[in-house]
Amino acid sequence: MxxxxxxxxxxxxxxxxxxxxxxxxxxxxxxxxxxxxxxxxxxxxxxxxxxxxxxxxxxxxxxxxxxxxxxxxxxxxxxxxxxxxxxxxxxxxxxxxxxxxxxxxxxxxxxxxxxxxxxxxxxxxxxxxxxxxxxxxxxxxxxxxxxxxxxxxxxxxxxxxxxxxxxxxxxxxxxxxxxxxxxxxxxxxxxxxxxxxxxxxxxxxxxxxxxxxxxxxxxxxxxxxxxxxxxxxxxxxxxxxxxxxxxxxxxxxxxxxxxxxxxxxxxxxxxxxxxxxxxxxxxxxxxxxxxxxxxxxxxxxxxxxxxxxxxxxxxxxxxxxxxxxxYGAFGSVSRVRQEVVIEGTADTVPREDSDWRAYEFKGKPGDVHRWPRQFAPYHLRLDWMMWFAGLSPAYARSWFGPLVERLLDDDRDTLRLLRSSPFPPGSPPAYIRARLYRYRYTTWHELRETGACWERTYVREFLGPTRLARTAQQE
Incomplete structure (x- = not known):
């Protein structure tokens, strides 16, 4: 025909x-x-x-x-x-x-x-x-x-x-x-x-x-x-x-x-x-x-x-x-950007002044001086879900705990999803915590002065200092 x-x-x-x-x-x-x-x-x-x-x-x-x-x-x-x-x-x-x-x-x-x-x-x-x-x-x-x-x-x-x-x-x-x-x-x-x-x-x-x-x-x-x-x-x-x-x-x-x-x-x-x-x-x-x-x-x-x-x-x-x-996208638009920053410390007794070091993700904002990169059409699934976690802890309820456990366990496959770990291979942190920050773009003047594309402000604790359960039992 x-x-x-x-x-x-x-x-x-x-x-x-x-x-x-x-x-x-x-x-x-x-x-x-x-x-x-x-x-x-x-x-x-x-x-x-x-x-x-x-x-x-x-x-x-x-x-x-x-x-x-x-x-x-x-x-x-x-x-x-x-x-x-x-x-x-x-x-x-x-x-x-x-x-x-x-x-x-x-x-x-x-x-x-x-x-x-x-x-x-x-x-x-x-x-x-x-x-x-x-x-x-x-x-x-x-x-x-x-x-x-x-x-x-x-x-x-x-x-x-x-x-x-x-x-x-x-x-x-x-x-x-x-x-x-x-x-x-x-x-x-x-x-x-x-x-x-x-x-x-x-x-x-x-x-x-x-x-x-x-x-x-x-x-x-x-x-x-x-x-x-x-x-x-x-x-x-x-x-x-x-x-x-x-x-x-x-x-x-x-x-x-x-x-x-x-x-x-x-x-x-x-x-x-x-x-x-x-x-x-x-x-x-x-x-x-x-x-x-x-x-x-x-x-x-x-x-x-x-x-x-x-x-x-x-x-x-x-x-x-x-x-x-x-289909559809962005039926609502966030007015404020909130990011969950995951940090670890090797200190056996975690304190506020401990040496907390941040894990860096490939796509989601972290270090305020790091300029965003182009990844699409490749999909960084963990980075996307971390954005949802910043909107509400409810979005992360099923997977955030297991993520922290795997970072504490120095899981190689999990670390491969990240841009960088602040701890050398085989030496995972003793404790991990997560903090919520408000991120905003710097102005033209701030960019010239500091070289940072982001400015961030601490909002609240997302997850208190946490360690592996088996480590606690051994002690």
Whole structure:
């Protein structure tokens, strides 16, 4: 059927698939390098303990059937290798059914990871990667032109991402309606980037323009995705420009990057490339794609109802396979940045004047003289959760104690998640404490005078001096 495929999106599909493969590589790489301390057999939130109380139907995963650190590492590195193969275009050399199966592998592996990842994998971009990755299975390869139905479903994802984020802002914090949220957001966002200090110091009228432009892009432009070309391409381009502005302003894992990738699928790039002639799509492929489209549209009822609800929630999955989800970000914006600073001392009797030394994290602010770095689209999971801990101890209740225990035990896998430890290997501290500080960006004058990009003020104790229980028993 001629209506089933769209030759004009041949180049768009090529870029989309290669870029999505890169994001898969980043996701699996992060899982392979960070899992042991987070969810490994001796991790802060071990997978074996989780699967004992959560049934397979609620969280389908390979690791419900078997888990060991070696098996998890094998799955993560396999996912990384398959993603590299997809990036190299191996799926284009396979029969259509073979290409679909190859795209299914990273989706199934990453689904297995997310469904046992607990708090560490509770971010909206995890579900977004899975939803988009599932659609990529049915996007075809060089043997067929891109199917119109899958292209439509990708636009439907992009619509929900942008429109959902716009609505949650307008329904949430009043500063979005007053156009003042960016007076605070660049300073209080979870993980600032190398340019965030400069974004914060832009003139306030520019911040107002930023917020207003964001509202237009998220509340008006998404509807244009479903209009004829070239309007839809123009709408997608506006979204891409906005996302790159956000990429420059902070570290938001792969949230902005995957939004750009999905927007690329809406671009008509036929003027830049002539699609090769291909045979008609096989009937079985048309049937499968049509059936999946009907299924996903039917499942969209709950995310759509959430969009229209006054009690809209952000980043919610409505099925254990994460096929159709609700999205949104920053429905409220913190006015003050609070950071938890973890310190240790070798003194056997901890006092206020003991030699307390701070652990430094890779991405989250610590040393006031250390300038933030760019990590996104790589996701530093512990750093992000430390930001939540600064908002409220309730966010850290399940994992902060185990983190402290592992630092006191000189756990190698946990220390690898950090930028640096103030104690030499094999000589862990006797006590650890955590203190809450208020951080703010320095002014231009303060930056020139001190060289520090942050200024911090002590707020209160987050965790009193703590030592290992077995050490106390020995004494």
């Amino acid at each position: 001629e209506w089933f495929t769209a030759d004009a999106y041949w180049l768009s599909r090529l870029i989309f698939q290669r870029a999505l493969a890169v994001l898969y590589v980043m996701a699996f790489l992060g899982a392979a390098l960070q899992f042991r301390a987070l969810i490994g057999e001796r991790g802060m939130l071990p997978v074996p303990r989780y699967v004992e109380r959560v049934p397979f139907r609620a969280a389908p995963s390979l690791f419900q059937l078997h888990f060991s650190d070696r098996f998890f590492a094998c799955c993560a590195w396999t996912g990384c290798a398959v993603a590299v193969a997809l990036l190299a275009g191996v799926h284009g050399l396979l029969p259509l059914w073979g290409a679909m199966l190859l795209w299914l592998v990273p989706w199934a592996l990453y689904l297995s990871i997310v469904n046992v990842g607990q708090t560490w994998y509770g971010f909206g971009w995890e579900s977004l990667l899975l939803e988009v990755g599932f659609l990529a299975v049915f996007l075809g390869n060089d043997r067929v032109a891109p199917p119109v139905l899958v292209l439509f479903l990708l636009r439907w994802v992009l619509f929900r991402v942008e429109f959902g984020a716009g609505l949650i802002k307008m329904r949430g914090d009043a500063c979005w309606r007053k156009l003042t949220c960016l007076d605070f957001h660049h300073e209080t966002q979870p993980m600032p980037g190398p340019l965030s200090w400069f974004f914060h110091h832009l003139p306030k009228p520019v911040h107002r323009i930023e917020v207003a432009a964001n509202h237009v892009t998220q509340l008006v432009v998404p509807f244009l995705l479903f209009t004829p070309q070239p309007v839809a391409t123009g709408a997608a381009c506006l979204m891409i420009v906005t996302q790159f502005w956000l990429i420059l302003s902070g570290n938001f894992s792969w949230l902005n990057w995957i939004t750009v990738v999905v927007a690329v699928s809406a671009l008509d790039l036929s003027a830049w490339h002539t699609a090769p002639e291909v045979a008609d799509a096989p009937v079985w492929y048309e049937v499968v794609v049509s059936a999946v489209t009907v299924l996903l549209l039917a499942m969209s009822y709950r995310p759509m109802r959430n969009l229209l609800s006054r009690r809209q929630v952000m980043n919610r999955s409505f099925d254990p396979l994460h096929l159709v989800n609700a």
